[in-house]
Ligand SMILES: [Fe+2]
């Protein structure tokens with residue numbers, strides 16, 4: 198079925214983009230955590246593990262595309278869940294997020310933790326539904342990747358939640374939840390179908406990590 202193959206191709210292209218944005222953004226978070234809580238080694242180690250896992254997820258999708266002999270579709274910043282959520286809640290891009298300000302301000306640091314929790318929990322729920330989807334179930338390699346990610350997901354948001362509970366960070370605000378909902382709906386109901394139906398959609402020429410700092 199051409200439609201199913203195309204859907205999975207678009208889906209995997211969105212995933213690999215988001216996994217790459219995930220681990221590159223965590224580099225900023227890790228820097229903030231190390232400076233803000235230098236004595237909280239367990240928290241720092243959990244964020245380091247989070248970074249390693251997201252990179253592992255990225256590499257699983259990379260192998261998936263390599264095996265299929267095709268590059269992922271080119272996906273823009275507008276399709277990055279964390280990009281758009283940071284944009285809506287901090288009114289800046291991830292790359293321009295001021296690490297010094299985040300370290301200096303408890304309120305900003307707690308907000309960043311809440312945004313990561315929302316993103317990871319969203320990912321977890323999305324995988325629960327994908328793992329029941331007949332289209333995804335028809336691709337054994339993809340389903341195996343989704344199973345691994347689903348298993349890792351709770352360990353990605355729990356350390357931030359634990360830290361917030363310990364430091365009185367509270368739950369996500371109404372506006373943060375609404376932003377998360379909006380980003381997800383737009384991705385699912387606008388961006389994904391748009392890519393699916395765009396004829397001649399360009400594929401990437403290089404891998405996402407080709408420009409990663411060493
Ligand atoms: Fe991931």
Ligand SMILES: [Fe+2]
Nearest residue numbers: 317320350353
């Ligand atoms: Fe994750």
